[in-house]
Amino acid sequence: MTDRPAKARPPQARTTEVGVQYAIVPVPMLSLETVARRSGLHPDLIRRFVALGLVDAGPDASGRLMFAPTAPAALARVQRLRTGLCLNYASLGLVLDLLDRISLLEAALRRAGMRSDLPPWT
Template identity: 45%
Template structure:
């Protein structure tokens, strides 16, 4: 197996196998996360490579599945809402600092 040492913005990208070992999730399940749009690879060819921020996202998915019993589609809805809340909070913070 080839080892990719691609660095983007001074961060090392992780293969799906490396990511799986770090979060204790089988690479096949991580592949399903990609298919459902729960995590996005930085690079998808010749193989999937992920930024380290995917670890945080996968931990959220694990909590949603384990603690709330959500399926992958439900995780997608919740993650989209959480992302939207983060965006709105950043916008509010910016507007308060400008005005």
Template identity: 55%
Template sequence: MSTALARPLLLDLDTFARLTGVHPQLIRRYVALGLLEPTRVTAGRVWFGYADIAVVARIQRLRAAFSLNYAALGLVIDLLNRIAAHENVPRGRTRLSGD
């Protein structure tokens, strides 16, 4: 008898769909539209990481809150990611003249 000591690093499509509460066909659509970028493995199987669960949750929240179509979702997600990256850049201290 063996027991799992850790969660698997990657999730197959069906497991990922079950964890996110989203139909596998909709997950495939997100991948086809570029909203979700899984790790692909040989033989055409698609695998997802646990971080992708948050991506799907974000997609679902944006669709529910703003009724965005898929093209708009891609744009909004890209902009939100750029804003987050910009906010994480350390700011240098600048002094105003006259101080």
């Protein structure tokens, strides 16, 4: 036996799984000006995309539009589809929804081991 004191253990966090701890990490949001600068688009055009539902945004405490960090990539995808397929903005919503649905179905097939040779549709 030694005369060393016992090590203090940190308090246990409540979890739903044994031995797993989760941390809630806030996602940094981007302002309209930052998204416009990063995407190279005019803020009015971005507001139009938000109104059409082509890109997601929400208001902050003061009512300004705030975007997820993925918004510039989503805007680039919208622009790429518009120029590549010559679609109007209203049609882009449908195409984006279909592409997202295809991606979900492909991911489900890959998880199930059904097909791994599917091309990415992004």
